[in-house]
Amino acid sequence: MxxxxxxxxxxxxxxxxxxxxxxxxxxxxxxxxxxxxxxxxxxxxxxxxxxxxxxxxPGLVDLHCHGAVGGDFPSGDSEAARTAVDFLHRSGTTTLLASTVTASREDLLHGLATLRQLADEGLIAGIHSEGPFLSHARCGAQDPRYLREPDLPLLGELLAAAGGHLRTMTYAPELPGADAVVRMLAEHGVTPSLGHTDADARTTAASLTGAAELLAASGRGSVSRPTVTHLFNGMPPLHHRSPGPVAACLRLAGAGTIAVELIADGAHLDPETVRMVFELAGPENVVLVTDSMAATGLPDGDYELGPAAVSVSGAVARLSNGTLAGGTATMLDVVRRTINAGVEPAAAVLSATAVPAAIIGQGHEIxxxxxxxxxxxxxxxxxxxxxxxxxxxxxxxxxxxxx
Missing domain, CATH: 2.30.40.10 (Urease, subunit C, domain 1)
Incomplete structure (x- = not known):
């Protein structure tokens, strides 16, 4: 019609x-x-x-999403994943990356193979791998049993299992061999996304600047710049004598070198923090995301996020130890809450549409x-x-x- x-x-x-x-x-x-x-x-x-x-x-674009309505993308359950994607499309997220979490090698490969099929069919725009090369100190809801130091043969297996559909990968820059991971990702047209890290500001800045240079030199014009996985979450807080990764990320985002994800769902970040980042970095350097998991679109209760058991109360998802474990908001919820935080509507929409579309090289299409x-x-x-x-x-x- x-x-x-x-x-x-x-x-x-x-x-x-x-x-x-x-x-x-x-x-x-x-x-x-x-x-x-x-x-x-x-x-x-x-x-x-x-x-x-x-x-x-424009249709909303979510680059960090683990599932919805009972479907957990990392689980490798194709039917449940399709149900989740249909719900998300109908909610206004017309384009999304399906995110995995840190898990065993076998589960990672199985989950990627399942999501690869959905990408082949055009139901998702690709895959985001959150780990497994992440910091034990800042693992958040990532299962520490399966965290690994950078392993290029394993990364090769993950890239192959994704069949060319791996679009972004979260990594911790302080781990030995992280630079080689960034290099290999850039060579394959995958956006490195710094996160779940205990790095200092200097290590953070060096890694992101190097990633930006590698992407620019890769000849893959569709990959625009590195990103930061859910800024503030999964990293040490900003301190005036120990600025950590947050200071470096804000500085580089303000310069347009990188883009930072924000989970502006009212649980992961205070509204004043959201407004501050928009004013410091500019909406063109912010990517709004949901980090949504299987409970999205469903009532409070018990759910799963990859291998982890998650309890949702008051629409907030947590592990048994109280750690936040993904989100339960849709992208439209996040846009609305960003506006309620004091961000201009046009700016909030930009960070939920054109900015993430460009990150995955789809600005010419969506x-x-x-x-x-x-x-x-x-x-x-x-x-x-x-x-x-x-x-x-x-x-x-x-x-x-x-x-």
Whole structure:
């Protein structure tokens, strides 16, 4: 079907009032004032009636997501993973990386093989491997039994099992051999993402700067720059006499050398912290993520995150020792809470769409509302509550007027 949507358009950090978005044959055909439609020579369009005050956003992009509605991506359960992906698509996350966690070699390879199939089918944009080359001191919810020092033969196995779909990998730069891991990732077009680390500021800066140089020299233009896995979480706090990784990450993000993930779900970060990072680094250097796990979309209870047992109470997921264990918010929840923290709506949307799309080399296809791009569109009401989702031009639920 070919559709016309009318409302306020938020894309690429800008706001267009009283605009329309035309969708034809699964692509965005026109964005702009309604008066410009006459010159666009478009096919017949069905105008979808939207609630007054509706806002039209690009489909949201989540680069760090472990599952939803009972589906745990690291488990290797294909049917459960598909159910999770369908829920996330319908929630407004039209593009996502499926994240694994640190586990045994056999479980890692099995999980990657399962997710590879979903990527082959276009259901996910690729895979994010959170570990296993991470710090014992800052393992968070990663199972310490399976943490390893950098192992290039194992990394080769993981790359092969992912079948070219490994897009990002979290690593700790202070581990012996971490530089070789970064080099191998860059050579394969995989974005290194520093995290779960106890490194000092100097080691952090050297690793990220080196990663940026390797990516630039790799000849793989689709990989833009290194990232930081959930800034603040899984690393020592910022201290004025021991700045640690946070200081280096904020400095390099402000310079545009890297992009930092933020889990702005109200549990992992205080709203003032979220606002501070946006003002210091700029929205173009921030990637909003969910770190969502199997409990997302479901009530409180007991769940799993890879090999770990997780209890969810008050929508906050924790291990038995109280450690946070992933999130339960959707990307649209995260965008809304970022706005509630004091970030401008257009900036929050930018960090949830165009910025992550560019990180995985998909800015030419998704992340913006521009003619020619894939028709991934999210319509929200004044309170940033979901009204309608289009993925590749297909509606995932029709709008209800008056919602």
């Amino acid at each position: 070919n559709y016309l949507l009318a409302g306020t358009v938020l894309t690429d950090g800008s706001v267009q009032d009283d605009a329309v978005v035309a969708v034809a044959d699964g692509r965005i055909a026109f964005v702009g004032p309604r008066a410009g439609l006459a010159e666009a020579a478009l096919p017949s369009l069905e105008e979808l009636e939207l609630p007054p005050g509706s806002m039209i956003l 992340g913006s509302l521009r003619a020619g791009l894939r028709a991934d569109v999210v319509v929200v009401d004044r309170n940033f509550r979901r009204v309608l989702v289009l993925r590749e031009g297909r509606t995932l639920g029709r709008p209800a007027v008056g919602v």
